[in-house]
Amino acid sequence: MNFSYGYRAPDTIAEAVRLLQEGGSGARPLAGGTDLLVQLRHGIRQADLLVDLKRIPELSAVRYDPADGLTLGAAVPCADVADHPDIRAHYPALVDGAGIIGGSAIRQRATVGGNLCNASPSGDAIPPLIVLGAEAEIAGPNGSCRVPVSSFCVGPGLHLLDQGEMLVALHLPIPSPRSGSCYLRFTPRGEMDIAVVGAAAWLQLDESLSYIEDARIALSAVAPVPLVAETAATWLIGRPADSESFAQAGRLAQETARPIGDVRGTLPQRLHLVGVMTRRALQGALRRAKGETIDG
Amino acid sequence: MADKVHVTTLLNGESVEFLCAPSQTLLECLRDILGLTGAKNGCNDGNCGACSVLLDGRLANSCLVLGAEADGRTVITIEGLADWAGLHPIQQSFVEEDGLQCGCCTPGMIIAAKALLDREPNPSDGRIREWMAGNLCRCTGYETITRAVRRAAAHLNGEGAEG
Ligand SMILES: Cc1cc2nc3c(=O)[nH]c(=O)nc-3n(C[C@H](O)[C@H](O)[C@H](O)COP(=O)(O)OP(=O)(O)OC[C@H]3O[C@@H](n4cnc5c(N)ncnc54)[C@H](O)[C@@H]3O)c2cc1C
Ligand code: FES
Numbered sequence: 001m002n003f004s005y006g007y008r009a010p011d012t013i014a015e016a017v018r019l020l021q022e023g024g025s026g027a028r029p030l031a032g033g034t035d036l037l038v039q040l041r042h043g044i045r046q047a048d049l050l051v052d053l054k055r056i057p058e059l060s061a062v063r064y065d066p067a068d069g070l071t072l073g074a075a076v077p078c079a080d081v082a083d084h085p086d087i088r089a090h091y092p093a094l095v096d097g098a099g100i101i102g103g104s105a106i107r108q109r110a111t112v113g114g115n116l117c118n119a120s121p122s123g124d125a126i127p128p129l130i131v132l133g134a135e136a137e138i139a140g141p142n143g144s145c146r147v148p149v150s151s152f153c154v155g156p157g158l159h160l161l162d163q164g165e166m167l168v169a170l171h172l173p174i175p176s177p178r179s180g181s182c183y184l185r186f187t188p189r190g191e192m193d194i195a196v197v198g199a200a201a202w203l204q205l206d207e208s209l210s211y212i213e214d215a216r217i218a219l220s221a222v223a224p225v226p227l228v229a230e231t232a233a234t235w236l237i238g239r240p241a242d243s244e245s246f247a248q249a250g251r252l253a254q255e256t257a258r259p260i261g262d263v264r265g266t267l268p269q270r271l272h273l274v275g276v277m278t279r280r281a282l283q284g285a286l287r288r289a290k291g292e293t294i295d296g
Numbered sequence: 297m298a299d300k301v302h303v304t305t306l307l308n309g310e311s312v313e314f315l316c317a318p319s320q321t322l323l324e325c326l327r328d329i330l331g332l333t334g335a336k337n338g339c340n341d342g343n344c345g346a347c348s349v350l351l352d353g354r355l356a357n358s359c360l361v362l363g364a365e366a367d368g369r370t371v372i373t374i375e376g377l378a379d380w381a382g383l384h385p386i387q388q389s390f391v392e393e394d395g396l397q398c399g400c401c402t403p404g405m406i407i408a409a410k411a412l413l414d415r416e417p418n419p420s421d422g423r424i425r426e427w428m429a430g431n432l433c434r435c436t437g438y439e440t441i442t443r444a445v446r447r448a449a450a451h452l453n454g455e456g457a458e459g
């Protein structure tokens with residue numbers, strides 16, 4: 001097999017788009033390379049040109065504006081996301097997700113943008129982005145556009161970007177008052193493992209902090225794409241924010257999940273875990289919505 | 297075959313230039329072009345940490361970095377730690393605490409420990425273990441490694457090493 005490919009590191013989005021378009025299907029964006037370089041080495045993906053995005057200033061920028069929300073450049077490493085004070089304050093589920101990808105060395109390189117574009121059903125940053133209402137900003141030969149992250153992945157390893165298009169940034173809306181979010185995953189090992197099941201939850205409470213005004217739930221590793229548990233989330237609206245409601249939401253999430261059995265977990269185990277992880281993620285989101293901290 | 301890339305990097309404090317294939321990893325460049333064999337190829341997949349280096353001060357698995365990506369960056373490998381005065385305090389602590397047996401994981405362990413202690417001078421044992429989770433060791437059982445990092449922290453903080 002031929003593992004050789006060219007390498008370019010443009011410093012503008014326009015130049016990157018041009019290289020990607022000219023390179024056709026053999027050209028691939030390179031962010032942290034923690035998925036791509038491994039996949040190329042094992043012949044899982046092919047490329048004849050890697051377009052390194054890390055030298056484009058916009059892609060490495062993080063900007064939080066209290067009126068506008070968060071703009072997270074597509075090539076910002078997970079470690080920087082997990083350490084960023086504004087992200088820690090306002091988007092805790094994203095900190096949960098970005099903070100458990102790989103180990104400390106992987107997180108210095110791996111990006112949230114790469115996690116999304118790799119489009120793995122088990123990508124730990126994707127369910128948090130979905131429940132936080134993130135939009136993906138895409139640049140391409142025909143200009144730029146935004147799509148909700150919830151519709152970005154279309155199959156295992158597949159996303160909706162066309163030839164010549166790339167992810168520029170993720171946009172997260174300002175957090176609403178009395179809201180909280182949380183992402184949890186189940187893995188046999190504490191570190192350096194891939195989710196058997198993961199669940200992200202976002203909750204917004206009413207003024208009394210006792211009832212749920214709005215909710216979103218997204219799951220990893222239980223379907224060909226990161227999955228929105230719409231029925232469970234909608235059911236929660238207007239219900240008391242308590243463990244009974246969360247248990248029922250967990251049951252409804254189980255009905256939505258379409259897991260397979262594989263080396264990481266059997267089908268019944270995954271289904272069981274969907275209930276457990278959904279419930280716990282909701283509990284975490286509730287505590288944060290009330291202003292409590294839940295990290296160790 | 298794609299054209300070779302010309303790379304200029306500040307390697308262990310010295311400006312170094314080399315030519316590599318665009319698909320060659322930084323690990324391959326260090327070992328096969330530059331003759332620095334301290335960083336090891338354990339898994340070539342990002343899983344073991346034996347290839348750890350500091351890239352612009354950040355911990356990185358050099359098997360998952362292209363040599364071309366090092367252009368204009370600073371790289372520190374295990375070879376850059378000791379100086380004329382002797383071993384680096386982290387290396388010294390690994391010797392004193394028996395933090396190694398076969399030594400295969402050791403360069404990566406020490407680089408990872410340096411990355412941690414450079415940013416957090418006083419990590420707890422739990423934090424050390426969590427930070428080093430991407431560095432695998434088949435020999436020691438990790439206890440002496442954790443102790444070595446703790447001892448190194450004490451050294452670097454100017455406390456007399458205990459025990
Ligand atoms: C040891 C190890 C442990 C890991 N642990 C985890 C884990 O716990 N959880 C987890 O979810 N993942 C894990 N991963 C997988 C990987 O680290 C993550 O998915 C990471 O977030 C990928 O980001 P990256 O920047 O390295 O992406 P890359 O490898 O650079 O890119 C991934 C894919 O996205 C494309 N791409 C990247 N950026 C863009 C862009 N801006 N526009 C368009 N396409 C783009 C690339 O062409 C490629 O196809 C692990 C990997 C390793 C090696
Ligand atoms: S050789 Fe790079 S992590 Fe194992």
Ligand code: FES
Pocket residue numbers: 395396397398399400401402432433434435436
């Ligand atoms: S000392 Fe042998 S692998 Fe760690």
